[in-house]
């Protein structure tokens with residue numbers, strides 16, 4: 123948890139002095155600002171000096187500075203996001219998902235089928251991923267399918283089946299929400315509520331989720347910039363729910379060989395800009411099972427806090443995303459390899 127960001131705290135001010143401005147004039151401005159408890163960062167160049175003013179500059183009238191003849195200009199710099207911003211929260215956030223910490227030293231692995239199909243399928247996959255060392259169980263009950271004629275998910279019945287499989291294996295459950303009218307039900311049964319790529323900018327849904335305190339897994343939109351993605355997290359956090367985990371799942375590019383292009387650079391970028399945990403879903407990025415393993419390893423090597431991986435006990439007959447689903451034995455092998463990689467990048471698994 124972190125201190126509330128007051129209005130205006132995201133603002134900074136930059137004062138550019140005129141070339142050749144006497145040092146005494148600069149000192150006059152500095153003294154005035156220091157007296158008012160601002161901090162000053164001074165950059166002295168060959169021909170120009172710049173003063174960075176740190177503190178809540180929202181109430182500081184720039185005219186008080188521009189009256190000085192030796193000031194070239196005064197600029198306000200507004201940070202686009204506040205609660206999600208690492209600037210105001212230098213330490214990594216750790217989101218606790220029903221006892222599983224995400225964002226700390228220990229990596230968090232979410233695994234399970236694309237869709238919940240039958241009790242038998244859920245039991246088989248849940249037991250297999252648990253045995254391989256997964257920490258959370260996924261499964262879609264409300265599916266955002268490209269075609270309205272494709273399987274849309276088992277809905278409430280599916281949620282019940284996922285809940286049951288999670289209970290039996292003692293794994294917290296992760297599933298996607300598609301509309302705000304289901305929030306009440308999800309809050310009761312789901313440990314980590316997923317907002318899918320297609321809903322990343324469903325601002326009304328994000329605002330409603332911000333009123334809950336259930337952890338939210340926010341996938342990056344199909345063509346969202348990193349800033350848009352973090353701004354979407356800000357929507358949830360602005361409502362008071364600071365338990366947000368970012369998930370990179372590949373973006374739309376000109377490449378058609380893969381389902382999406384996994385943006386590995388989004389991991390260090392999002393972690394530099396934000397204190398929120400960042401996990402990676404290599405399954406929806408690649409679209410092909412044989413690419414999931416190398417991409418998963420790359421994501422952990424690049425600093426991801428965890429992974430979301432689609433696993434199916436019988437991919438040949440899966441109702442959704444068959445081509446990208448790992449069989450349980452391949453998932454177990456991947457976990458073994460990840461256990462070897464984790465300590466190299468200072469993590470545990």
Ligand code: PEP
Nearest residue numbers: 262318319320341371406
């Ligand atoms: C999913 O995880 O099942 C899913 C639909 O993912 P995305 O929103 O990333 O496409």
Ligand code: MN
Nearest residue numbers: 236432442443
């Ligand atoms: Mn899927």
